[in-house]
Amino acid sequence: MPEPAWYEQQYNPRLSVPNFADFFQRWAQEAQQARQHLEYQTLPYGPGPKETLDLFPAPHSRALLVFIHGGYWRAFDKDDFSWIAPPLVRAGFSVAVINYALCPSVSIAEITEQCRRAVAWLYRAHPQPLIISGHSAGGHLTGEMFATPWADYGLPSRAIVGGISISGLFDLEPLIQVSFNSDLQLDAASARACSPAYKQPTVQAPLVLAVGALESDEFHRQSRLLKEAWPAICTEVIALPNCHHFNVLDALTDTNSPLWEPFLRL
Helix, strand or coil, X not given: CCCHHHHHHHHCHHHCCCCHHHHHHHHHHHHHHHHHHCCCEEEECCCCCCCEEEEECCCCCCEEEEEECCCCCCCCCHHHXXXXXXXXXXXXXXXXXXXXXXCCCCCHHHHHHHHHHHHHHHHXXXXXXXXXXXXXXXXXXXXXXXXXXHHHHCCCCCCEEEEEEECCCCCCHHHHHCCCHHHHCCCHHHHHHCCHHHCCCCCCCCEEEEEECCCCHHHHHHHHHHHHHCCCCCXXXXXXXXXXXXXXXXXXXXXXXXXXXXXXXX
């Protein structure tokens, strides 16, 4: 087994992107501007104080993009990611940015359940085709949404028409070795239970997997692992050129990017 320092280098993108804080600042500023200039509602989807979402409706909406933010399940807030909405709304896609409680106050399993509640609530309240998307930890949660028995939540089998997972994590066992597992509190059993790569997909719709070309070998391996586990719905891993773990998210806002090819005919 590699040394803990190897896992840290592979799974902590801040170590390889020196100006990572600039992206956090830009996200927050552009998100605030988006909320000032775009119609939206903040809505509760569940009983917890963090179980809210921001809904940015598009006129004559083609589909509803559900976005699940990253931050290793322990950082950020929906308010940091409103900036993804304006270009997608202009392209005819409504956008819902989900909030959820963070580790260590809750487990990754509970965060997953909150996201399921959000997706189910959105479809009941605003029924239209759903595209589930997420970045980093949100990419993992996107995978978990594709392994959810949605009939148990009252959703029809075709409610979700696709997904986009960017820099997702699908086997959580390596994270037992990282320093921030003090917040995640993963052990072998919980890591396995929260790993989409060891489950079967319940959603039979295309799931696009993407990773920045400049990301670590392990981030690339994580997406390949899910492609191999779910070949019927994950047909390729898109390596986005000149992208690291933080600027790779910009591709989601560009409907001309290869991420969007399966969905533009909705």
